[in-house]
Amino acid sequence: MDGxxxxxxxxxxxxxxxxVMLMVVGVLLGILVGVLPGLGAPNGVSLLLPLTFTMDPxxxxxxxxxxxxxxxxxxxxxxxxxxxxxxxxxxxxxxDGYPMAQNGRATEALSFAFLSAGFGAIVGVLxxxxxxxxxxxxxxxxxxPEFFGVYFLAFASFVGLSGAPPLKAAVSIALGFSLAAVGxxxxxxxxxLTFGYDVLLAGISFLVAVIGLFGIGELILTIEDGLKLDxxxxxxxxxxxxxxxxxxxxxxxxxxxxxxxxxxxxxxPGGPTAASFMSYGLxxxxxxxxxxxxxxEPDGVxxxxxxxxxxxxxxMLPMMALGLPGSATAAVMLGGLMIWGLNPGPMLFVxxxxxxxxxxxxxxxxxxxxxxxxxxxVPLFASILRIPFAIIGPLIVVVCFIGAYxxxxxxxxxxxxxxxxxxxxxxxxxDYPIAPLILAMVIGDKAEDAFRQSMIMSKGSxxxxxxxxxxxxxxxxxxxxxxWPLLGALRQRLRPSPA
Amino acid sequence: MVARWQAELGMAAFLAVxxxxxxxxxxxxxxxxxxxxxxxxxxxxxxxxxxxxxxxxNALRATLPLLRTRLWAGQAFLKPEQLRLVLGFTLPxxxxxxxxxxxxLYVGMALYLFGTLVLQNRYPVLKAGLIALTTPFLAYLLIExxxxxxxxxxxxxxxxxx
Numbered sequence: 001m002d003g004x005x006x007x008x009x010x011x012x013x014x015x016x017x018x019x020v021m022l023m024v025v026g027v028l029l030g031i032l033v034g035v036l037p038g039l040g041a042p043n044g045v046s047l048l049l050p051l052t053f054t055m056d057p058x059x060x061x062x063x064x065x066x067x068x069x070x071x072x073x074x075x076x077x078x079x080x081x082x083x084x085x086x087x088x089x090x091x092x093x094x095x096d097g098y099p100m101a102q103n104g105r106a107t108e109a110l111s112f113a114f115l116s117a118g119f120g121a122i123v124g125v126l127x128x129x130x131x132x133x134x135x136x137x138x139x140x141x142x143x144x145p146e147f148f149g150v151y152f153l154a155f156a157s158f159v160g161l162s163g164a165p166p167l168k169a170a171v172s173i174a175l176g177f178s179l180a181a182v183g184x185x186x187x188x189x190x191x192x193l194t195f196g197y198d199v200l201l202a203g204i205s206f207l208v209a210v211i212g213l214f215g216i217g218e219l220i221l222t223i224e225d226g227l228k229l230d231x232x233x234x235x236x237x238x239x240x241x242x243x244x245x246x247x248x249x250x251x252x253x254x255x256x257x258x259x260x261x262x263x264x265x266x267x268x269p270g271g272p273t274a275a276s277f278m279s280y281g282l283x284x285x286x287x288x289x290x291x292x293x294x295x296x297e298p299d300g301v302x303x304x305x306x307x308x309x310x311x312x313x314x315x316m317l318p319m320m321a322l323g324l325p326g327s328a329t330a331a332v333m334l335g336g337l338m339i340w341g342l343n344p345g346p347m348l349f350v351x352x353x354x355x356x357x358x359x360x361x362x363x364x365x366x367x368x369x370x371x372x373x374x375x376x377x378v379p380l381f382a383s384i385l386r387i388p389f390a391i392i393g394p395l396i397v398v399v400c401f402i403g404a405y406x407x408x409x410x411x412x413x414x415x416x417x418x419x420x421x422x423x424x425x426x427x428x429x430x431d432y433p434i435a436p437l438i439l440a441m442v443i444g445d446k447a448e449d450a451f452r453q454s455m456i457m458s459k460g461s462x463x464x465x466x467x468x469x470x471x472x473x474x475x476x477x478x479x480x481x482x483x484w485p486l487l488g489a490l491r492q493r494l495r496p497s498p499a
Numbered sequence: 500m501v502a503r504w505q506a507e508l509g510m511a512a513f514l515a516v517x518x519x520x521x522x523x524x525x526x527x528x529x530x531x532x533x534x535x536x537x538x539x540x541x542x543x544x545x546x547x548x549x550x551x552x553x554x555x556x557n558a559l560r561a562t563l564p565l566l567r568t569r570l571w572a573g574q575a576f577l578k579p580e581q582l583r584l585v586l587g588f589t590l591p592x593x594x595x596x597x598x599x600x601x602x603x604l605y606v607g608m609a610l611y612l613f614g615t616l617v618l619q620n621r622y623p624v625l626k627a628g629l630i631a632l633t634t635p636f637l638a639y640l641l642i643e644x645x646x647x648x649x650x651x652x653x654x655x656x657x658x659x660x661x
Contacts, residue, residue: 051646167553167560171514174549178521181543185528190539193524216592223588224581390620391630397592398608402638405604406648414596414651422589429576430510448542456536 007129010357013058014365022059023066023362027370028377030070034086035078035381037389038219038396041071041087042328042438046210047403049336057340058358064336065316065359066366068329069121072272072312073374074381076113076305081106081232081382089272089308092280096293096300103296106234110378111244112298113305116255118371119248120306123259124266124313125363132349132360135321139346144453145464147322149474151447153481154324155436157268160484163277164433172427176437179204180444187452199412206335206441207407210328212417213434215400217424219393235379251302254283258303262310267318271327271435272311279307313363320348320356323446328435331442506576507561515554521547591615603653605635 013019033044045064052060075087080097093113100109142150159169182193183203194200248255258279265275283303284293293300315326323344325331337344342352349356384392404417427434440447458464466472480487521543529538577585591611599607609631616627639661642648652661 051648054647165557167556171550171553171557174546174553175514175517177546178517178543178550181525181546185539188528188535188539190528192528192539192543193521195524220585220588223584224577388620390616390622393588394591394612394615395634397595398612398634398638401595401599401608402604402642402650405651406642409649409651411600411651414599418592418596421592425585426506426510430507432510451542452536460532460537 006133006353006357007361009353010359010361011365013354013358014062014361019059019062019358019362020365020369022063023366023369024373026063026066027070027073027366027373030067030072030370031074031077031374031377031381032070032384033067034071034074034076035384036392036396037078037084037086037222038215038393039399040075040214040218041068042210042332043214043218043400044071045329045332045336046207046214047399049207049332049339050403050406050408052336053339057337057342057352058355060336060340061333061355061359062362062366064333065363066370068312068333069309069363069366069370070374071329072309073114073117073370076117076308077110077374077378077381078385080109080113080301081234081378082385084385089276089312090304091273092276092304093301093308095280095304096295096297099294099296100298100301101232101234105296106232107236107240108244108298109296109301110234110236111241111375112248112301114371114374115241115245115248116251116258116302117305117309118367119255120259120262120308120310121313121367121370122364123306124263124310124316125360125367127263127310127314128317128360128363132317132321132356135317136346136349139321140350141470142346144450144457145467145471146474148447148450148454149465149471149478150322150324151443151450153474153478154268155440156478156482158433158436158439160481162271162274162433162436164431166485168430168432169436172433172437173440176440177444177447179209179437180206180441181448186445187449199410202408202410204416204441205407205413206438207332208404208413208416209420209441210332210438211400211404212420213424213427213438214328215403216397216417216421217428217434219396220421220425221428222389223393233379234382236375241375247298251299253286254299254302255306257282257286258306259310262307262312263314265307266311266314266326268326271315272308275307275311276304279303309367313367316359316363320344320359321346323443325439325442328438331435331439335442500575500579501577501582503574503576504561504565508558511554511558511561515551515558518547518549518551518554521550587619591619599651601653603656604651605639606653606655608638609635 030044033039044067048064048067052063075085075090076093078084078086079090079093080101083094083098085091085094097109097113155173159166162169182200184201185192191201261279262275265271280303283299284290287299289297315330318324318326319330319334325334334344342348401414401417404413407413424434454464465475525540525544525547528540530540530544531538591614595607595611598610612634613627613631616622617624642650
């Protein structure tokens with residue numbers, strides 16, 4: 001099914017009362033987890049996922065993706081009003097969003113944030129609509145070595161481009177793959193890395209890891225900072241929104257540039273966080289009001305928000321077409337797809353067009369629903385943050401542990417959640433990146449299968465990864481990205497230092 | 500005070516041990532070539548090696564500059580008051596896990612909420628009790644009635660016949 005007719009079919013799937021209701025519920029839950037400290041998008045989706053096991057996959061993915069959009073918006077709200085990023089990807093929004101709010105322009109900052117976020121999201125979905133057919137055709141040519149090449153490229157770009165110390169990124173990735181290998185091996189039936197412990201037979205769930213690493217770890221970090229909530233009150237009236245909307249076309253250059261950055265970082269797994277920082281940096285460099293950045297410049301809100309959301313949405317494209325998630329949240333959803341019995345990858349478009357196009361259509365609708373809802377509910381959700389942390393903190397802890405237990409009904413998972421929580425806290429403090437660990441845990445088995453299949457095809461020779469132009473290109477690009485930090489250091493050493 | 504380099508070194512050592520454990524576990528299932536392709540331990544084996552080697556390198560990176568400059572105090576990882584805050588938050592969670600495993604999650608969460616609110620944050624007993632009792636009740640309605648998922652239960656639920 002090609003783009004346009006597929007999309008029309010998708011709208012007929014997504015536009016039912018039941019699905020629109022799921023979008024509203026999803027977005028509201030998403031804003032809630034986005035606003036609350038310690039509960040972000042990956043975590044919220046992990047907590048909700050076990051409750052969708054019995055749902056139809058189309059309805060389930062609509063609920064979960066809507067929650068993701070809601071969480072992205074919720075994260076921006078707290079960035080602007082409280083100077084607390086609800087999500088790592090909305091850190092850059094605090095730079096100018098909070099100063100704007102302090103200067104009495106909170107409503108304007110929020111409207112700019114939500115409208116540009118909506119714009120970025122729609123650009124991301126348009127890109128998916130336009131490219132998915134093409135990417136699928138391309139990916140249908142893939143066999144095991146090419147898939148391994150794609151995975152290699154993705155993880156190499158984490159090491160080379162994510163901004164985290166490369167060796168620490170490497171540890172995160174390899175640790176994730178090791179954790180994915182625990183339990184029954186799907187090919188040979190061996191009980192790997194279980195050391196005779198029965199509780200490890202079924203493996204270590206990536207959902208428990210997400211809940212611990214992102215949820216509990218984040219909470220401990222919040223506590224350590226000695227959380228002070230000093231919120232700015234804001235009430236949004238339709239007139240304010242319209243007035244801000246009328247100013248949006250003036251910022252077309254920032255909107256366009258940030259969307260491109262966001263889409264690029266979403267499709268290559270740079271992720272929304274890197275996208276928002278990069279976009280902020282570029283906006284500052286190109287702005288005529290450079291000196292005003294950090295003091296409340298609208299472009300400083302528009303740039304990270306647009307990039308954040310276009311990265312968030314466009315991360316869905318590699319997730320569906322290649323089975324390769326572009327962000328931690330997309331990784332969790334990819335895990336969900338596999339649990340629902342779907343097989344992410346190019347065949348998904350052939351076998352389940354209703355699912356793929358229903359999801360794409362719901363992304364258009366869900367983001368529109370999200371912009372409207374978030375504008376309407378900002379005062380309500382901001383008031384939640386005024387509840388003392390002494391109550392909110394322990395309640396979030398309880399929700400995390402309920403979530404950890406509902407994944408598989410295993411008491412042992414409570415210990416795992418606590419362990420991952422402490423690990424996540426220390427990882428964050430020492431700059432070990434967490435997203436690649438989750439990605440490796442989710443696609444660990446697929447990557448390993450691709451490697452084993454390739455080895456079987458070549459009878460154990462690594463030259464299969466150089467056997468045709470496609471896989472050679474993927475591997476070469478991967479190697480370049482992997483050694484990018486080294487190349488950079490070398491270049492600096494060779495160049496005479498400017499006096 | 501915990502210095503940054505101490506934390507870096509501790510983490511690197513911990514991860515190196517994990518790497519060694521992975522390697523040992525992988526060796527159990529063979530890491531070479533079999534007639535049906537790579538043996539099951541091969542992939543985790545190489546992952547364990549990466550974790551081990553990269554952690555050793557991280558340990559060196561954290562300590563070498565200090566050996567050269569002899570500035571052992573360095574950057575702080577955790578100041579005493581932060582440590583107190585972190586432990587004050589994490590230890591009750593440990594209590595929550597242990598209580599939940601013994602008494603079920605509903606009773607565990609009620610005790611945990613009541614304990615943290617009253618003992619740690621000096622909330623009035625009545626208010627804390629209200630929060631500690633309504634939360635498990637709402638969780639029960641949502642999880643078991645709406646989503647029909649079974650929760651970890653203990654003796655109290657058995658006695659109540661839930």
